[in-house]
Amino acid sequence: MSQYAMVIDLDRCVGCHACAVACRAEWKVPVEEGYRRNWVKRIGPVATPHGLSYTFYPGLCNHCDHPVCVDVCPVDPEERTFKSFKDGCTKKMTIKATYKEPFTGIVLIDKERCIGCGACVEACPYHARYLDETLDEPKADKCTFCFERISRGEVPACVKTCIGDARIFGDLSDPNSEVSKLVKAGARRLESKVVKIGPNVYWKGKKKDIHALMSAFAPMEKTWEEVKNGPDRLRRSLIKALV
């Protein structure tokens, strides 16, 4: 099975925010507090053991190997047939309203079936999801690695606009892909002692910059129990009522 992934090269990134805006434009993400699929956060200038660092956290959904957002989705599973856009192979799978697409490893949301409970939004240790409450019926939303574009032979919008060519996108299951090589060469992902759910976005760069990034944005230290019981009381009761 393929696993699409992204490596962001901080040495090539100048923190211009083109990625964040191109994504907003491509997917009409409303401008509300916390609504974004793709973001740039600035770090520093801050002292690190390796020298002064002024770097960035260009972030997006990690499309994790073990996505807690999928685990907490309370929507009843349904069987669905998936078709690979690469070779046309099909596969049957039972999915909730959010799921890991079997041919790409991309975590997607079935907007038709999303009940807008926000459980996945709260569960994500990377704050990569938001609940779009500008809609008549609120729905969860997040980065799809531009599934709709890549399945039509295009590259993700953020990759296409990146002025420093800092974003490398590809298939980790292919050992010859550039992402595989960069990961092998030591690109790092955002993990912490208790949050190890196999994220598929990596960063590479100077020691000081990686240190600054890891220090500032390692995922929140939530235990599995906390994540599972994460949604606030109101949402929990809502989920119980619906499930």
Added chain:
Amino acid sequence: MKRRDFLKFSASTALALAALDMDKKGGFFKAATSYAKETGSLPGSLGAKEVPSVCEMCFWRCPIVGKVKGGRLVKIEGNPKSPANGTRVCARGNSGVQLVYDPDRLKYPLKRMGERGEGKWAKISWDEALDEVAHNMDKVRKKYGPHALAYFDHGASAEFTREIFKALGTENYSSEPAFFQCVGPVAIAYLDTMGFVVSGTRQYIDMANAKAILLVASHIGENVHVSHVKEFIEGLSKGAKLVVVDPRFSAAANKADIYLPIRPGTDTALLLAWINYVIQHGLYEKEFVERNCIGFDKVRAAVKDYTLEWAAKICDLDVKDIEAAIKLLAENRPHVAVHPGRHSTWYGTGDVERHHALSILASIFGAVGQKGGIYFPTPVKKAHAHCAACSEEHEIEEPDVSLRDNFPFVEPLPGTPTGAIIEATLTGKPYPIRLWGINGVNIIQTIPDPYKTMEAIKKLDFIYCEEMLPGETAIWSDIVLPSATYLERYDALHAYDGLTPYLTVRQPVIEPPFEVKTPYWIAKELAKRLGLKCFTCENEREFIEEELKELGHSLEKLNQEGGLITIKPNPYRSPDKLEMPTESGKILLYVEDYEDEDLDPVPRFVPTPAPPKGYARLIYGRVPVHTFSRTMNNLWLHNEWPENHAWINDQVAKKIGIKDGDEIVLENQDGRRSNPVKAKVTPGIRPDCIYLPHGFGSKSKHLTKAYGKGASDQFLITKTVTDPFMGSTSKRTNFVRILKGEKALEIPELRPVPKEIPRFELKRA
């Protein structure tokens, strides 16, 4: 050859014609690809109709495609045919969509109802608005003479109306803050030493192929021009070493091998000591210098006392670091990108000298015309349609005393120093100025001492502007003409003559909304009312066809080819055939013309006064998602970066009890106070500076998102020094302290000032 002649010469060079001919033989661009029409209902921007055009979110002018679905602009991407940016556009380029659909946009012609600056208007018709502008132009010209008219301009939207001011006979037909508050000193320094404007609108510096790069306060990456950033990153990724000299640890400094946090105002001291070191240690390209440079011995003699030890003390740097830096640069010669800089109106005194010194350093490294150094622009043949201007050549009769008289080196450029115009408007001397036209520039947030600018405006008989948004310029105008954005109009052919040359054209992606009109239409209507024979084409399309016809092209054909023609670059020359575009064909390390005007023929270090006790120097710069003060109201850009922060050194902050995120007010040496602004406490700035990103703190309530957000640097810049070469005004000669609550906090002096540097004296009340 005189400078003036040279400019004419360079504008009409025919080299590129050959390139175009080769294009026809299939030399340079791929087979024609027709641009996509809108198809079906695909997700996102997929399946949109694509129109090639040129960005103007800033003035770098990247080729773009506008993507339209159901008559609505949904997305902007880089034009894949462009050899400069390809599919890439920056955050601002992406956000052009929200300039078009900004709910605050000017929709109709407006007439001022309240006081100037109040922003109270009534909607009027185009006929009324144009009649009133034309009537006032005519009246002021007849009453006070042609020079009583002044035009502040920037960008393509301003070009047609500039022709009208020219035709009316004023010498003040182009007063560009883009020159007099930005690139003036660097442009002049290189024009006078190398014979061409190595840095003005463009920077002809080959970072992509450099083995070492020197940046003196150029914060590339925070200052985003896509192909420029791309070349910088390309150079670094190929292993170029980077030296950054900047009082602030910028995004570029973060990528440096050697970072030198220099004391502001001492850059020339460092450069002169480096030049001396290079000469003393034989680290220069002897053959190149002998063959191509004039005045080397005079430079050697003039710099002989500037030692690294002296510079270390003046610049507050470690002598080991500055020696390591110059060695690193020298060992990579001649493939060294000594970046010329861009924004250079820093201290008024010594600005041209600083860039002259950079030009000398590049020259003795032999880093001119060579890979990785300063390169030559590739002339791109551009035809001019007669109907895009006025049909008669109007002689401008110089006034007895010209506003340009005091500035001997402004001559090759069309503009009048903005500071001189404001002064003349206030005093009526040497002649009265009674009408201002403004186009494409926010004069309040761009020119130092806006308080003075506002006083000058109050004295005018009439002021009007052409604008897209109701910013400060509009609220100070008597008549506001709503102008089309770059996505709604044609502009003249756009030639890029950098490393990746091309020819393209700006064309409308969508129609102008409401009663908005294009700059050509507005100029044509004004000319008609003033009885001028100008702009005889029916519309923009007609003159673009005329321009293209001369090149054997048409708009339709151009669009079939993706809207852009790639031209073969010709940036390098052999050191034995350098043929510099100066009169002698050589680089003038020593500029005799300067000596003739009692200016330094070889740069000399003249210190700018240090901050008075209790104050820090106010420095400023850009954030990567905004252009000047033009984009702060843009929905997407505002969302990315709604307000600025004042950078304060962490040790200073600790001593005066400021924490990161605290709300503070800055007060300058004249008692002028900023809007409240949040403190950013960081080790990434020297203790003797406070940094405030430029363009925030809008004073126009009509900009509903930008109004009052963050603090304006410009409203703290009230003390200026005028450059003696071309009349630009300094912007880094102001000092601030911090107010928290109402309590004034003195900035402790953590880096003592050596006695060679005088201290700015506060006016005591």
